[in-house]
Amino acid sequence: MSQVSSSPNNGAGTRAFEGVLELMSELFFASLEPGNNYVTRPIILNTALYYALGYAQGNYVNKPVNKRSKKQQPAYIEETNGIVDTIYVSPARPIGDIHYTSENSNARSDEYIQYNRLKEQKNSPTGKIGTRKQIQPGARFRFFVLTFDGSEPDMPPYIRVGKKRSKALVTWREVPVSMTDGEFLMNHPVLVDDLAEMPLGDLSFQRMQPFDVIERGRFIEPHLVLDCGAPAGRFALPASIRFLRRYRA
Numbered sequence: 001m002s003q004v005s006s007s008p009n010n011g012a013g014t015r016a017f018e019g020v021l022e023l024m025s026e027l028f029f030a031s032l033e034p035g036n037n038y039v040t041r042p043i044i045l046n047t048a049l050y051y052a053l054g055y056a057q058g059n060y061v062n063k064p065v066n067k068r069s070k071k072q073q074p075a076y077i078e079e080t081n082g083i084v085d086t087i088y089v090s091p092a093r094p095i096g097d098i099h100y101t102s103e104n105s106n107a108r109s110d111e112y113i114q115y116n117r118l119k120e121q122k123n124s125p126t127g128k129i130g131t132r133k134q135i136q137p138g139a140r141f142r143f144f145v146l147t148f149d150g151s152e153p154d155m156p157p158y159i160r161v162g163k164k165r166s167k168a169l170v171t172w173r174e175v176p177v178s179m180t181d182g183e184f185l186m187n188h189p190v191l192v193d194d195l196a197e198m199p200l201g202d203l204s205f206q207r208m209q210p211f212d213v214i215e216r217g218r219f220i221e222p223h224l225v226l227d228c229g230a231p232a233g234r235f236a237l238p239a240s241i242r243f244l245r246r247y248r249a
Contacts, residue, residue, distance in 0.1 A: 018143075024167040055154070144226060
């Protein structure tokens with residue numbers, strides 16, 4: 001495990017670690033697919049980070065949705081059951097400005113069919129042509145790893161994320177965390193399905209694939225306050241936060 005300096009902690013046994021991720025190459029996710037365009041939204045979901053950080057291990061090829069479909073079904077729940085009450089990884093949000101680049105893309109579906117007669121063609125022989133909007137190298141993102149049992153997580157210095165397995169440098173540090181109760185404004189993005197309750201107000205919402213994101217919301221419940229110091233400031237998250245908790249029994 002990586003070594004980090006210890007920080008004051010009165011978060012009822014919880015420890016908090018800040019990761020700052022810097023892209024070494026272009027980052028592409030199909031966050032949105034309007035028509036033949038593939039757009040990378042400026043949030044890296046924790047569904048990707050759990051695997052990139054090595055906290056969860058998945059199959060190279062996932063099981064199909066059903067016997068009649070070739071579409072694969074990720075096993076996020078099964079592959080994180082053993083750690084869901086021990087560790088939580090937040091989505092990553094940009095630090096400062098990010099820049100995009102667009103390029104043409106060309107891909108064929110899994111069910112490619114080419115008949116001899118033009119009127120019976122089910123798919124173009126040149127594939128599906130569109131544009132891909134991706135984030136340029138140098139962009140920086142902040143995410144958090146919470147350990148509810150007070151342990152120190154693995155903190156790899158490099159990870160790979162995105163459809164192209166883009167390389168990224170990760171700088172780590174432990175930050176002070178405290179537990180308090182009452183009304184607060186959650187000011188770091190989480191998946192909608194990570195929450196036990198929906199916000200009472202001040203809601204900022206992002207439609208994403210495969211899960212939607214709440215970037216901000218007001219709650220009244222026990223919460224964790226993570227103090228990153230100047231200039232980042234403090235971040236608040238519900239103490240009940242767990243990865244995809246709404247899908248679990």
